[in-house]
Amino acid sequence: METIPPNTRPLDGPAPRLEAPAGATDCHIHLYLPGYESQPNGPKIPELATVENYRPVQKRLGLERVVVTQPNAYQFDNRALLEALAEIAPQTARGVAAVAPDTPRDELQAWHEKGVRGARIMNLPGGAVTIDKMRDVERLIRPLGWHLMVQFNGRYLDDYLADLHKIESEYIIDHIGKFMDPVAADDFRVDDILRLLDRGNAWFKVCAGYEASLTGGPYYEDVGAIAKRVIKHAPERIIWGSNWPHVGVPREQYPDDAEQLDVLLDWASPELRRKILVDNPAALYGF
Numbered sequence: 001m002e003t004i005p006p007n008t009r010p011l012d013g014p015a016p017r018l019e020a021p022a023g024a025t026d027c028h029i030h031l032y033l034p035g036y037e038s039q040p041n042g043p044k045i046p047e048l049a050t051v052e053n054y055r056p057v058q059k060r061l062g063l064e065r066v067v068v069t070q071p072n073a074y075q076f077d078n079r080a081l082l083e084a085l086a087e088i089a090p091q092t093a094r095g096v097a098a099v100a101p102d103t104p105r106d107e108l109q110a111w112h113e114k115g116v117r118g119a120r121i122m123n124l125p126g127g128a129v130t131i132d133k134m135r136d137v138e139r140l141i142r143p144l145g146w147h148l149m150v151q152f153n154g155r156y157l158d159d160y161l162a163d164l165h166k167i168e169s170e171y172i173i174d175h176i177g178k179f180m181d182p183v184a185a186d187d188f189r190v191d192d193i194l195r196l197l198d199r200g201n202a203w204f205k206v207c208a209g210y211e212a213s214l215t216g217g218p219y220y221e222d223v224g225a226i227a228k229r230v231i232k233h234a235p236e237r238i239i240w241g242s243n244w245p246h247v248g249v250p251r252e253q254y255p256d257d258a259e260q261l262d263v264l265l266d267w268a269s270p271e272l273r274r275k276i277l278v279d280n281p282a283a284l285y286g287f
Helices: 051-061 079-087 106-115 131-144 154-166 188-198 219-233 256-266 270-285
Strands: 025-029 065-069 094-098 117-121 147-151 171-173 202-207 238-241
Touching: 025 051, 025 202, 025 238, 025 270, 051 256, 065 079, 065 117, 065 270, 079 094, 079 117, 106 117, 106 131, 106 171, 117 131, 131 147, 131 154, 154 188, 188 202, 188 238, 202 219, 202 256, 219 256, 238 270, 256 270
Parallel strands: 025 065, 065 094, 094 117, 117 147, 147 171, 171 202, 202 238
Antiparallel strands: none
C-alpha cells in the first residue's frame, strides 16, 4: 500500500453558532487508520483520518459522543472500525459495521461487546452490502438489537419501498434521503418517507446535505426544505451526523464542519435540536 499522508484538512476555525447541549452526538463519521488497506470493490482511501484527527473537530463542535461508520473503502474488513472504537472512550462511541449475510454469530457478539450497534446497507456505488442482501443481514443482527443504516438515491425510493416495509428492526434512512437531484419538499417520495417514519421503526438522519444539494451552503435550501418537513413531522425519529472527513466530494469542495452543525439553527427549534443531538441518539445507540 502506498504511503498516504495524514489528514491535513483544516480542523480549526470559528466555533459553530449553535451551542451543542451536553451529550450531543455526531452520528456519522468515517475513520481511515494507518495499516489498513482499501479492499477490492471499494474506493481508494483518499488520506488517513484518525481518532486523533477527529478529536479537534469534535471539540470545536462541542460534541461528546460519536458513531463511527464503516467506510466503503474497507468493505467487509471491519478491523479499523473496531480499533477506533477501542481507542475512543467506550462510553462515548458506537460503531456501524459492514455485515455479510454469512458473518458468524459469535463474531457479531464480539463486535457488539466492542460497541457496534448497526449494520450498513449502501445501495450506491462502492457499497459492500446492497439492499438485495438487507433482509438477510437484518435476520442476523435482530437478536442483538442492532439497527440497519440504509443509504440509497431517494429518487428511486419506489424501488425500495416494499423491502423497507418488511424490515422489523430499527433502521435509519440516511443522508436526508439522498435525493440526487433534490426534489421538492412536497414530493410524493417525501410523503412515502413520512409514512415509513409513522410505522415506528424508521429513523431519519440529517447528514451531508452538501453531497446532494444544488443550491449549496451554508443553508442548503433545497435539501433543507426536505429536512425541515421531515423534522417537523417526526422530531422524535431524527438524528444528525457531520459525515467527517467528507471524502465523498473533492478536497476543494470540503464543507466547513461548523456549517454542517449550524444548519440545525434553521431546520429545528432549540427543543427539537436537543432531541436530534442528544435524546434520539441516546435512545437508538444506548448511550
